[in-house]
Amino acid sequence: MSGPLTGIRIIEMAGIGPGPFAGMLLADMGADVIRIDRAAGAATPSDISARGKRSIALDLKKPEAIDLALTLIAGADALFEGFRPGVMEKLGLGPEICLERNPKLVYGRMTGWGQEGPLSHSAGHDINYIAVTGALAAIGRKAGGPVPPLNLVGDYGGGSLYLIMGLLAALLEARTSGKGQVVDAAITDGVISLMAPTQAYMAGGTWSLEREDNWLDGGSHFYDTYQCADGKYISIGAIEPQFYALLAEKLELDLGQGGYSHLFEKDQWPLLKQRIADKVKTKTRDQWCGIMEGTDVCFAPVLDANEAVLYPHNQARKNYVEIDGVTQSAPAPRFSRTPSSIQRGPCAAGADADSILAEAGLGRGDIESYKQAGAIRYE
The missing domain is CATH 3.30.1540.10 (formyl-coa transferase, domain 3)
Incomplete structure (x- = not known):
């Protein structure tokens, strides 16, 4: 392992979108990212966001699997999840239970709308999140209407990167206080934060609400x-x-x-x-x-x-690398003394169960009993 986060162990509750991408960046920087999957499955080399991680597949409907998850959480520095508010609590893995088990744990929560608010339990995607922040309305040509900027601004800019910033800040604070905390990373919050410079232009009278009417939105000739x-x-x-x-x-x-x-x-x-x-x-x-x-x-x-x-x-700059025949981005940013690196390509879901549990202190007999109970899933 190499990178500035070597020695940091992070539990990733498998999900989609900004969560897995955040986990990939943390793994690139040397963190030991253990992904808890709900089902075992084959490795997919094109799933770039899964690179550098290890995986254990647990049937979280079984109390034995929840017990295993808490055992892993007890030995982790941080955990993050991307479910709707309340899902982790229903599983028995909410912040209160996890922090009781591990008082130093940093508990990251990645959502679109946040943990509370009128829309907190509503479904949504990047385009919806950036729509309510003023960002989407500002992007596009005057005659053509707003243009979705892929899902870079919401999912990854306001989501993944703000989650990582929050996790790392809380991890630094935990080293001095000895106490963990919950990081509520909402995509809408992050994008509104990214809009701060535009808000400053508006306050200074140099920014119009009309698209293609400003110096940075394609309105100017330069x-x-x-x-x-x-x-x-x-x-x-x-x-x-x-x-x-x-x-x-x-x-x-x-x-x-x-x-x-x-x-x-x-x-x-x-x-x-x-x-x-x-x-x-x-x-x-x-x-x-x-x-x-x-x-x-x-x-x-x-x-x-x-x-x-x-x-x-x-x-x-060697900005791209090839792993298992898939061309993908190299780790960023770059560190002079503790360089980041891609530890491995995407692994099969559940592939590392035995080694992960052994590291957590479980003997062969314990692991076998959890297998018999169906708590651990193998393909």
């Missing part, structure tokens, strides 16, 4: 994507005056050198955007790369997922 002669796209982000001047030079266009004044001269944006669009369409994406790439224009080609793997900068 921060947008443009289609090239070959149908591919490039991105421009020439916000600062010196970068804007360089953009005009590289495009061989008179865009006016007003610098920051252009941020607020919205009446000029459509004309200048059309002039840039017309110019960009005279060359292919590769030709524009030859002219602008590596300069201070703040330029980059718009790549699809396959092209991104082959992009020279990404290759130089």
